[in-house]
Amino acid sequence: MALSSGVKETRASAHPTQSGVDGVSRLLSLVDRSGPPHRSVGGLIVRWYAASGTTLLFDEWADPAASHLAAVFDRESDVGDVEDAVVAFAQARAGASHPVEAVTSDLVALVRAGWPTGRGTWGEALDPVGLMARALGAWAAEHTAASSCRDCLDAATGLASSGYVRERVRELHDQCRALAISPPVTFGALVVQLELGALRATERMEVRAAAGRVLTARFRAGETVAALSPARMAVVMPAYGLDRAIHSVTADLAAALDGVDVTVGRVAFGIDADATVRSLGGTSVGS
Secondary structure: EEEOOOOOOOOOOOOOOOOOOOHHHHHHHHHHOOOOOOOOOOOOHHHHHHHHOOOOHHHOOOOOHHHHHHHHHHOOOOOOHHHHHHHHHOOOOOOOOOOOOHHOOOOHHHHHHHHOOOOOHHHHHOHHHHHHHHHHHHHHHHHHHHHOOOOEEOOOOOOHHHHHHHHHHHHHHHHHHOOOOOHHHHHHEEEEEEEEEOOOOHHHHHHHHHHHHHHHHHHOOOOEEEEEEOOOOEEEEHHHHHHHHHHHHHHHHHHHHOOOEEEEEEOOOOOOOOHHHHHHOOOOEEO
């Protein structure tokens, strides 16, 4: 099996390229990483609610997903636990028809009320803008699914279809525009290009199904895993996690597939949704 990733270990800048009064562009200024370590004093959910500015009653606003996210923020948690809790919160909000603006305001308020600072905390390992990107991606996935997208699944693999991805990409670009953040800095896609020309039809189906299983097993934190064409799959995700993901998927596919040439790489989001959709649907894979 021949695999190539072409990964360059460069970390995308976490700073937005545009400034905005509200939203994600405020997050970095809210987190003082030089301050003393976060001290859990209890009652974060109450402080978060007060800072959110919501018009909802507390019992309606503080659903189980919000309460769990506050609890994870307010203790010594692993990075994975924080990411999972943020994804669950965003999905729950989308499922309850909360608009993305309200979800963004809630998360900005949580960062202000409870982001841990200083060395030795999970806040040192996470970028607040990247975490917001993960939340927006989870909200968009849930919202798009709830909007009854026609033909949302690829029948052969069970992955999201190209039509679903088009809607998802437009949601993400709309969110970036509303929050005055750069789509190429915030989101990207891991792309798998399968070389199937030398295989019989039944073998091609088996390879596609196996590759789909590898991707769905690897990505469980709000990413969108899609089959864009018979030979091309993509995972739409926060840009900050792409380098690590490319290395992991390259190894996973090497173990799962035998005798198939596969290229694993990235596609950056474009300046608008149409440009991103064209890049995702192409045949090239960037490094």
